[in-house]
Amino acid sequence: MLCANNQDAAMPCKSPGSLACKKCLLVPYCSKRCQVAHWPIHREDCKSINNWQPSWVEENRVPAFMGSSHTHESYGPNKYLWGNVPAIDVIQLKDNEGVDFKNPLNLLFPASGDMRNVILSLVNLHSHNGPLGIVLNDKEMDIVARNAIFLLTFLVEDDPVIAAEYVLHIWYSALITERCQSFLQNRLRPIVKNVCDKIIHKPASSLLAKTWSFGNASLRLVLSRDKWFSFLSYFDVPEGLTKDTAQRVRQAVMLAPERVDYVHRAMDLKTPAQRLGMFKFRVDGILLPFSHSREEFTVPNPTLFHFTWPIMDSLDPTSGWPLKSFLEFNIGPTKSDIYGKLYHYLRQLFVEFHHRLRAFPVRFELLQVDARSLQLDEKKFDRIDVSNIADVCFLGIDETLKTFGPLLQPTNINRHATLITLFLNAVPEMIMIKEKTMFPPDNMTEQMDKVFRYMPELLQPTTTSMIKIMMAMNLVQDMEGNFNMYTMIYAFNSAALRSGLRMKDTHTIIERWPMRISQELTEQAKEYFALLLSSDHNGQERYVEWSRAV
Structure with a gap:
């Protein structure tokens, strides 16, 4: 620093x-x-x-999110190029196959989103020497192209610190340095251009694969011919898009006047220093320590800008990584610089990932299809992480288990093979059903009492305390009761029977409720309650692990 x-x-x-x-x-x-x-x-x-107040307080009016014209929570393009739940290690050898496990491991991410779970899993894989096979698929070309660029950067650039710095900013920063753009243009683009030159006369929709080898590691990318040519555009800044123009395009989403109350509501839940860091990132969009010079960051990030800003205004880099891991990361005296902590945490994590790619054989395969259309040549996998596509708004539990259950390794080969599902909408969906039906609603008085026990300072009325209480009540819902109701309504047991799977009694990859507040009212629990309230999470994130029934 x-x-x-x-x-x-x-x-x-x-x-x-x-x-x-x-x-x-x-x-x-x-x-x-x-x-x-x-x-x-x-x-x-x-x-x-310490002088900041939400705009609705300064202007003495009802905030937009409480008015009769209340709009949907999200704003901007509905793309998730950044993760919105903390990364997890999907392997966890110690609690599964054992640290002495020597067989190959195969991982499938059929709706991968960004590759944060892959990175965290490999960095934590200290006792395994491979080989490792990893299949990443997403139907969004933006996501597949960016994941391919991240991997190519790690594999092509030999200096781990430089590679980490490039990936960090290509991933999260609206502007990158000229040196980074030169790397994209002169080191990576020719690799892809060479493929495009060879397939120019192929049918537009034909699927074409290319494998690049780098020592122990390889990367196989499968795209249609048209998508290969589309891939080239992710290395090029759109003609005429300057730094200032790009920032205006981005700020039209991130600083939209009609969203000011929603942004200020989120800011009001943070400490003053956290608030200042959040606003600085919303203004300039560059993931750096607070005081770090932004002078060298002059080039619009070509993997993000196609004359529009592709990310909704509620997404933030801090949402995709374990809160305690980066908040406890030591960066010296600037203890309140959350984005600085995340920057240094990610840079070290990416350096370690760079080392792991050179430590043992690892094969990556990247695909761009609907998850239900995956053609995997009868491959079987030791871990399948489907993210939250089992939510009702996507595939639902029945189709998810029927589609991906058969891809798990048989128990006679690996009895620890696990399918991981994430439910982000189950609890709020059940709360909504209770409000609209004859189901008895959850006890709001009891929830408010819980909030006051965790944050007694909210008993003192202020101009925003009632809104903070309303937001805090999301953290004290009856998580277990609502999720049990969800599993009955959507017949989890029947879905498992039809697909030959069972819900694991004991989780060995990730806790059922990894972010839920502790029921023991300790000082540490109170601190975590305040931390969770200030984050983009609410403790309603529920994982379910599945294994083959026989």
């Missing part, structure tokens, strides 16, 4: 920042002298940290 007094082009300070601004703990300095010199730049941010 360099001293924040580095924006003087003539004499930027190059010393490490071992001290932090005591008011905000966001900005590092090497000395009191540099802090004084930097104060004219930092003053506005630092002084605003």
